[in-house]
Amino acid sequence: MxxxxxxxxxxxxxxxxxxxxxxxxxxxxxxxxxxxxxxxxxxxxxxxxxxxxxxxxxxxxxxxxxxxxxxxxxxxxxxxxxxxxxxxxxxxxxxxxxxxxxxxxxxxxxxxxxxxxxxxxxxxxxxxxxxxxxxxxxxxxxxxxxxxxxxxxxxxxxxxxxxxxxxxxxxxxxxxxxxxxxxxxxxxxxxxxxxxxxxxxxxxxxxxxxxxxxxxxxxxxxxxxxxxxxxxxxxxxxxxxxxxxxxxxxRLDAILEHNRTLARALSAAIPARDGLRPRLLHDADGDCATLLVYLFDDAASADAVAKELGTRTLLHSPKHYYGGLPELASLMAGDARPSPFRRPPERPRHDYRAGALPRTDDVLARSLALTVGLTDTYLGADFGLTARSTPADVDAVAERCRTAVAEVLGP
Known part of the structure; x- marks a missing residue:
């Protein structure tokens, strides 16, 4: 879906x-x-x-x-x-x-x-x-x-x-x-x-x-x-x-309310704990709630839980990550092939290689997205709920997630 x-x-x-x-x-x-x-x-x-x-x-x-x-x-x-x-x-x-x-x-x-x-x-x-x-x-x-x-x-x-x-x-x-x-x-x-x-x-x-x-x-x-x-x-x-x-x-208002109801239920069933916390929201009431994102304290734990759930962290989606766009780095290094309608800069002023934004790299490596209304394998969002999920589905997904977290972080 x-x-x-x-x-x-x-x-x-x-x-x-x-x-x-x-x-x-x-x-x-x-x-x-x-x-x-x-x-x-x-x-x-x-x-x-x-x-x-x-x-x-x-x-x-x-x-x-x-x-x-x-x-x-x-x-x-x-x-x-x-x-x-x-x-x-x-x-x-x-x-x-x-x-x-x-x-x-x-x-x-x-x-x-x-x-x-x-x-x-x-x-x-x-x-x-x-x-x-x-x-x-x-x-x-x-x-x-x-x-x-x-x-x-x-x-x-x-x-x-x-x-x-x-x-x-x-x-x-x-x-x-x-x-x-x-x-x-x-x-x-x-x-x-x-x-x-x-x-x-x-x-x-x-x-x-x-x-x-x-x-x-x-x-x-x-x-x-x-x-x-x-x-x-x-x-x-x-x-x-x-x-x-x-x-x-x-249908937009009804879709948003449905997403938010599912997200609230899933969030309540997977509470924050040592080593795990929800994504920071600047306005929780205004979130579309298509995904529920959790951050771990370290990348190794995030990777281990993602593997248990059959998914991956947000760092591993090249088209969504600045360091995964080799065409951009090539263009700024003087290669005209990635963009045929512009001339590359003679003196590049910016570094687009992975590692140029260390805090971004760190946050994405520690972030795991659970699906609510959106499923996109390439985004790293392919475990969780769908728009048609039931309360029983919420319970099952939450239980599997809690078990995976406990196996990695401890009970």
Missing amino acids: PGPGYAHFGAEERRNLLAVVDSWLATSDAHSRPPGVDAQVRGLERELSEYFASPHCLAVNSGTSALLAALAALGIGPGDEVIVPGYLYTASVSAVVFAGATPVFAEIDESLTLDPADVLDRITPRTKAVMPIHMLGAPCDLAALGQIADDHGLFLLEDAAQACGATYRGRPVGTFGQAGAFSTNIFKVITGGDGGFLLTPDERLFQRAYSFHHHGWYPYGEETGDGDQLFGLNLRMNEFTAAVARAQLG
């Missing part, structure tokens, strides 16, 4: 898909819509804007495209630096690289998200933006990171791909900065099969992002308008994806 939304596919999704088939709307292009027909993509954008209380929403074909469109809209490119956490998904850093900017990795703390103190140490005159990534569905310390961005005149671009519906102090993540990027692929809280969306409170940023995602058109498919005309790509969401995502959005 991938993300929790995948488990909740039902009649509403089928009804919306059939509506697309019946009207044969296979594009969000306004010029191809019959008069009076409300396209699924536009409907989704309006409903997302309302749900997140965000003035502007742009639906795109992936969370990666949402990040790239945001970077383009913000004017971030060659010569600029973007601070990102050492624990992320490769899409986040890929978007920065393809924008022509330079990613600067910062340490995470035991929340598995950006450490604000280390972000401060990474700021240079070239820094243009900070990219908090709400990893594994839990919010970053947005108060501290937002204050740093404000104090230093930096953009705050939230990567909320894994955290649709998460909140921080009662407010949805993805709405704190100049822009927030989300994903709706099958491993996310809600899904359209694929796709993503961008939120922004800024009308000019929305116009630029729209132009970038749709061949330079103005919103919504107009040839003229106010703002900047950009060379654009085709990053649009299709009608079938939007049809499923609209139905899933209607």
Whole structure:
């Protein structure tokens, strides 16, 4: 079972898909819509804007495209630096690289998200933006990171791909900065099969992002308008994806409550003990609860318990770990092959090899994720519950986990 939304596919999704088939709307292009027909993509954008209380929403074909469109809209490119956490998904850093900017990795703390103190140490005159990534569905310390961005005149671009519906102090993540990027692929809280969306409170940023995602058109498919005309790509969401995502959005609150109920029960059944404690949460009530993460005092114990459970620690997921991205290290060392659309730096200023962020390496090596609503073997999340688990499943998983921990740490 991938993300929790995948488990909740039902009649509403089928009804919306059939509506697309019946009207044969296979594009969000306004010029191809019959008069009076409300396209699924536009409907989704309006409903997302309302749900997140965000003035502007742009639906795109992936969370990666949402990040790239945001970077383009913000004017971030060659010569600029973007601070990102050492624990992320490769899409986040890929978007920065393809924008022509330079990613600067910062340490995470035991929340598995950006450490604000280390972000401060990474700021240079070239820094243009900070990219908090709400990893594994839990919010970053947005108060501290937002204050740093404000104090230093930096953009705050939230990567909320894994955290649709998460909140921080009662407010949805993805709405704190100049822009927030989300994903709706099958491993996310809600899904359209694929796709993503961008939120922004800024009308000019929305116009630029729209132009970038749709061949330079103005919103919504107009040839003229106010703002900047950009060379654009085709990053649009299709009608079938939007049809499923609209139905899933209607289920989001119920999905989150289901995740959180399962997570509370599993957490209560696996209490903290000597050598084991839950992940730090900056807002426990706002966590999507797709995963339950525990930290051990040392990597050897974490590895031993993971082996007993047939899984692995979070360090062993190369595409989610800065040290597991050899293409990035190669590019910054002067090799142009990993990114064919940019020239590598003549004098690399940053070290991307494993070991460059010792605290991040240590935290990930000691972290074990138990599944709740999300199962992703590559992420190192393949033991635990699914979105369809019962109370009996909770008891069985907790018992197996407690036994494995006791075998390694002692009773």
